[in-house]
Amino acid sequence: MTTEMSGADILIQALNDQGVEVVFGYPGGAVLPIYDALFNQQRIKHILVRQEGGAAHAAEGYARSTGKPGVVLVTSGPGATNAITGIADAMMDSIPMVVITGQVGTPLIGSDAFQECDTVGITRHVTKHNYLVKDPAKLGDIIHEAFHIATSGRPGPVVIDLPKDVQVATAPYRRTNTSALPHRGYKPAIKGDLTAIEQAIELLSKAERPMIYTGGGIINSGPAASMVLRELVKLTGAPVTSTLMGLGALPASSPQWLGMLGMHGTYEANMAMNQCDVMLCLGARFDDRVTGRLDAFSPHSKKIHVDIDRGSINKIVRVDVPIIGDVGRVLEDMVKLWKAREYQPRDLKPWWNTIKTWRDRNCLAYPASVESGEIVPQHAIRKLWEATHRQQPIITTEVGQHQMWAAQHFDFESPNKWLTSGGLGTMGYGLPAAIGAQLGNPKALVIDIAGEASIQMNIQEMGTATQYRLPVKVFILNNEYMGMVRQWQDLTYGGRYSSSYSDSLPDFVRLAEAYGWKGIRIERPDQLEQGIADMLAHDGPVMVDCMVAKMANCFPMIPSGASHTDMILDPAQVSGVMDDEAKALV
Amino acid sequence: MHIQQQETERHTLSVTVDNEAGVLARIAGMFTARGYNIDSLTVADVTEDDSISRITIVTTGTPAVIEQVVAQLDRLINVHRVIDLTERGNFVERELALVKVVGTGEHRIEALRLADVYRARVVDATTGSFVFEVTGSSEKIDKFIELMGEIGLVEVARTGVAAIARGKEAV
CATH class of the missing domain: 3.40.50.970 (Thiamin diphosphate (ThDP)-binding fold, Pyr/PP domains)
Structure with a gap:
């Protein structure tokens, strides 16, 4: 007993x-x-x-x-x-x-x-x-x-x-x-159907314009899945894009990396999705922020979809080869089969040449910060990357423009380093997520790239970091606006900034000090480098209030209701009005 | 701007689930949360040890929606198995209705005559009313109720559809 x-x-x-x-x-x-x-x-x-x-x-x-x-x-x-x-x-x-x-x-x-x-x-x-x-x-x-x-x-x-x-x-x-304790109704599929995997490999090997589209499923499958992905990417020679959730599965330094896709994805990634003839979707779910206008989504491609959730298959986009299983295991089988059959990819030079013309648009270019002028937010993120990337930091974000700029301009080389609220889009996620990440990785450098509006949604958690001596860094891109809301108001509502101004902001430096943190303010481009260095040099929690250009918007952008080929690449293309159908869409 | 409508199909699904508190709420909730339709739903325990219930759901939607309904039902932890009987074809579905008709004289005689044609049984009678029990396909019951509407129909209770595949195979 x-x-x-x-x-x-x-x-x-x-x-x-x-x-x-x-x-x-x-x-x-x-x-x-x-x-x-x-x-x-x-x-x-x-x-x-x-x-x-x-x-x-x-x-x-x-x-x-x-x-x-x-x-x-x-x-x-x-x-x-x-x-x-x-x-x-x-x-x-x-x-x-x-x-x-x-x-x-x-x-x-x-x-x-x-x-x-x-x-x-x-x-x-x-x-x-x-x-x-x-x-x-x-x-x-x-x-x-x-x-x-x-x-x-x-x-x-x-x-x-x-x-x-x-x-x-x-x-x-x-x-x-x-x-x-297997629940009678709960038997997640792990191994994918081999016939379907064979079909997928066959399609991939014959593709003239293959495209690999990865998602958070690869991260969830564990670090091994990212390693096998890298192998398959090498074998096939295909270009790779990823959703917001999948960043880091393939190193951003890989020559086959085209950047993130979707609403704020790169021109080359979205164009390649549109023009490919075989698409291999790995652990992603064709989210509306990824597909843009559905009837114009990748119209010429045979689609292979690997997902562990049967409910994700054919939910939004109909696919030709569905494979239900753990993406890591399916990738292993794909690599094994590719090698066993001694497949060789077709000559992909013409495809890569086309991609090069898209890459040459240099869609992520941003204006240089003028000395003593406003700080360009993309520039601030790039500076942060330059100062920290060797330490392989864990980056969390809040939600909004700063999140998209971080996804575009902070390059990730490995999985589990990028923590962001993708599906729900929760402002206030970044600071507590950074606290959790720091506890799980006591030696890691953990930075929350934040906006001045989002950070206030869970700002009380500064006390938690203080109490447990967690040296998290919060890097606020402060433009005094709910930037993404204001951006949509610019694009869709004739620039009527209804409630999107961040009024009555606290003094973040003094707030930081009140919580026992170090507070740093960066106001001019020439202070960026030193400010970031001071942030990194402090062994406790730091809040950096980085004042950035107030009216900067995040591009490229697929506007509401548009297809991958209709990207806005710079602010000059913004018309400021939209019809009701587009307004209602996303 | 106007919302557009698409062509829909009617499907009968058979779902076996854990006979546990809250399972019906999970299923009904999944339908409302994802904007799917429930035309009818019946549920009853079908095992000796009271461990498993069988739910028959009639739903309408586009073929893509029906496929998703099946997949989303399958995702629920308490759901053991989902079978789209319409997709498989060759199944029987039956519904039972209790139909109260009030009237006197010629109307009473006509009601009994129609009930006979539809093989409805009288399960309650007073000098001014009948309660008929009628079993069959939903269409047959619809028709019976429609006819009774002209005679003195005052109340209807329907069970919803129970369905099972034909032949010797068990699900």
Whole structure:
């Protein structure tokens, strides 16, 4: 007979058995038994955030940078609802996460009790799966199953709602073997269908204008997938583009790298997508920001789509060869088959010559910063890259212009170094994500490239960095506007800047100092280098308020409702008005 | 600007799921969240140990939407298996309706006569009303209800569709 443990102790023991090292959380009435159990142990480090939303994003940053699941612990009611944005963000970007929410005691459920909300109901659509645990005897199995579901297949967040009485009640606990717990309805496909893989390789080898389009799935599959991708890229000689989420899978220094695609992608990547004859999509999902106008999306290509999620196949774009499986494993099979059959790619010179003419447009060019004039934001990011890239920093971002400029101008050489909110587009993601990444990678240089508007959405997490002595750097591109909103107002609404001005900004330098951080202000181009050097030289957290050109917009851009071939390359092409169809589209 | 409509098809899906609290909410919620239609939905436990329920869903959508409905249902952790019976072809579907008709004299006689034609059974009768039980395809029930509408129909309760593939193969 095994000895009985309280639900709270079962939770801690199960987390230990899962190898959990860090939990991001915030205490409250409905999780007090768990916090008491945490108090009595040393193995799990609890990171006290300043708001539960910060805990969820920090867990995302931890997960994305380490490949391990992020764990969140929050109380019932407002604790759970505050965490929802981060949970939804993890769902959209397929981030493995286990969220434990406290709940009022089972007899009170449904009675509108203090700090009660229907957490399972609210989170149903923003989780991969969720549980309400009513029996402590089932808690252990549920926790192990939750970790299995969160981390396998297409990863995602799993919520475990734990009523207070279940935390106190006792039951036996046994360490369950996750593989012994296969849910009858849950069998993620790992190996792709070999016939389809053969077909794909055949198509690729015969392609005159092949194109490889990679996504976050490669990062999720693990660093090995990026390595095999590099091999396949070499074998096929094909050009490669990536979604926002997939940056780093192929080194930006590779001669076959065309840059990011989509709305703010490069001219060459979008043109190559449009003109290719065989497209190999690896762990990406044809997001609307990637495809632009659907009826004009890559009209001449045979499409191969590798995805672990059957629901992603034929959801938006119909493909010719669907392959359901883990992209890393499918890539391995592709490389093996390519070598075994001794395939040689066709002569791709004409295709590369065409690509060169597109590259020669130099679409990411930006005006040089004039000495003592305004700082060009792209220039600031490039300077940051120059000063830091040898250290292989982890870059997080908020959401907006600065995010797109970072994606365009900060080159990544390896996976798990780029953490950004892609699917949900959550302003306020970057600072807590940087905190999570720093905890998972204590020796790494972690920089949040931010905007002055986004950073204020979770600015309270500065206190978390101070408390745990996390030397994160926040580099704010401050243009005093919600820049991307203002850009769309420029493009679509005749420059009527409805509520997009960042009024009443705090003094970020003094704010930093108030939190015990170092604050640095950069106002002129000639201060950039020294400012960045000072930021890097400080061994604690630093906030840099980098004042940049106020009216700069992010190009290239595929405007709303346009196709890959209709890119706006510079501000002179902006008309300022758009018809209703385009306005309604994206 | 106007929203455009596309050609849709009607499909009957058979879905086996864990017989657990909240599963129906997950399924119904997935349909609303993704903007799919549920024309009818029936659910009942079909195993001796009460572990598995079978849900029959009738949905309409473009072929691409139907394909997504199946894939998205399949993604739910509690869903074991999804079968598009319409896609497979060769299946039986039945629905049951209870139909209350009020009337006197000639209307009563006509109601009974029609009920006989449609093989509907009288399950309740008063001097001024009948309740008929009618089973069959949804179209047959639609037709029966339409006819009763001319005679004195006051209330209808329908079960929604239950469906199963023909032949000896079990799903």
